Amino acid sequence: MYLGLTVYSLLTAPLFTFIVYNIGLPGRTTQYFVSFLLFLFSYLLAKRIFKKNKWETYAIIILPAILIDATVLVGGQTLIPLRFPFATLFSVSGALLGLLITERKRMPVIIMAVAAVVFFLCSHFVFIPRITMQMLKRNTLRQSVKDISSFFEMTLVDKEGKKLLLKDTLGRLSLIDFYFVGCPPCEAKIPSMEKIAEEFAADNYRTILICNGEASSFSDFQKHLSRKQSKLFIFLYDPQAAMEKKMGINSFPHEFILHQGKIIAQLKGFNDEAAAQYEKQTIEKIKTALRETK
Numbered sequence: 001m002y003l004g005l006t007v008y009s010l011l012t013a014p015l016f017t018f019i020v021y022n023i024g025l026p027g028r029t030t031q032y033f034v035s036f037l038l039f040l041f042s043y044l045l046a047k048r049i050f051k052k053n054k055w056e057t058y059a060i061i062i063l064p065a066i067l068i069d070a071t072v073l074v075g076g077q078t079l080i081p082l083r084f085p086f087a088t089l090f091s092v093s094g095a096l097l098g099l100l101i102t103e104r105k106r107m108p109v110i111i112m113a114v115a116a117v118v119f120f121l122c123s124h125f126v127f128i129p130r131i132t133m134q135m136l137k138r139n140t141l142r143q144s145v146k147d148i149s150s151f152f153e154m155t156l157v158d159k160e161g162k163k164l165l166l167k168d169t170l171g172r173l174s175l176i177d178f179y180f181v182g183c184p185p186c187e188a189k190i191p192s193m194e195k196i197a198e199e200f201a202a203d204n205y206r207t208i209l210i211c212n213g214e215a216s217s218f219s220d221f222q223k224h225l226s227r228k229q230s231k232l233f234i235f236l237y238d239p240q241a242a243m244e245k246k247m248g249i250n251s252f253p254h255e256f257i258l259h260q261g262k263i264i265a266q267l268k269g270f271n272d273e274a275a276a277q278y279e280k281q282t283i284e285k286i287k288t289a290l291r292e293t294k
Helices: 003-022 028-050 054-074 083-103 106-140 149-153 184-199 218-228 242-247 272-292
Strands: 155-157 163-165 173-179 205-212 233-238 254-259 262-268
Touching: 003 028, 003 054, 028 054, 028 083, 028 106, 054 083, 083 106, 149 242, 173 184, 173 272, 184 205, 184 233, 184 272, 218 233, 233 242, 254 272, 262 272
Parallel strands: 173 205, 205 233
Antiparallel strands: 155 163, 155 233, 173 254, 254 262
16 A cells, blocks of 8 residues: 555655744755755655565655645746745756666766756756746836826735834835745845935935735734834734735735835745845935935
């Protein structure tokens, strides 16, 4: 019976996913390589415990990982940028190396290990940076004339539970970033937003972070602020995630830069490996908007 192996796989795949994306590993490729090692270990352990056919064991081990990562793509989410297919390839390759090791054939193991290292280096220095830059440029520099003034009357809540209107928090220019507590790329983006806020502190520029009330409870929101409070930001809570729903936001973080009631730039998702490029492009966009209003 393959019940034990199936249960083992269904438990380890989400566990590995949680470990990889929640222990603060620096950079996407580092996370993916850790995933490679975890699935290598997972296959070796499963083969030793359950003693099933090698290819059947391999298929059962990797299928949940593929399904988990594919849901990110199918759902249109960008919580973990480039997770599918890059993270999936690392997981699948790790389990495959485990299979080759159990074959006790030295040359295939060496070839697979070298290929994994080469793929890691290419992903880190070539593939992921290039794709990220293209995504960042396409999103950040996208122009929009959509008037969202109707959203300014929406009621939000601050950390003390006090209700206030969004319009009362806006500045000459405002960066509004939607997030939820526990979102890894949302956390990774904070240092970059702080640098941008410091750059324009004297220009009536506001950074407003709106927490999704459906993904995070109000108590989680308050606990998060006790750890991440910044004098440069305005933190607000949207109990029913009303703004996200009306604006069609389905990925986090999701940023809008507002100028005179209109969206002049937006960015979906965030990759810390492209933080410097994000900061540069966002600062240029804000400087351009400020010059136009003088």
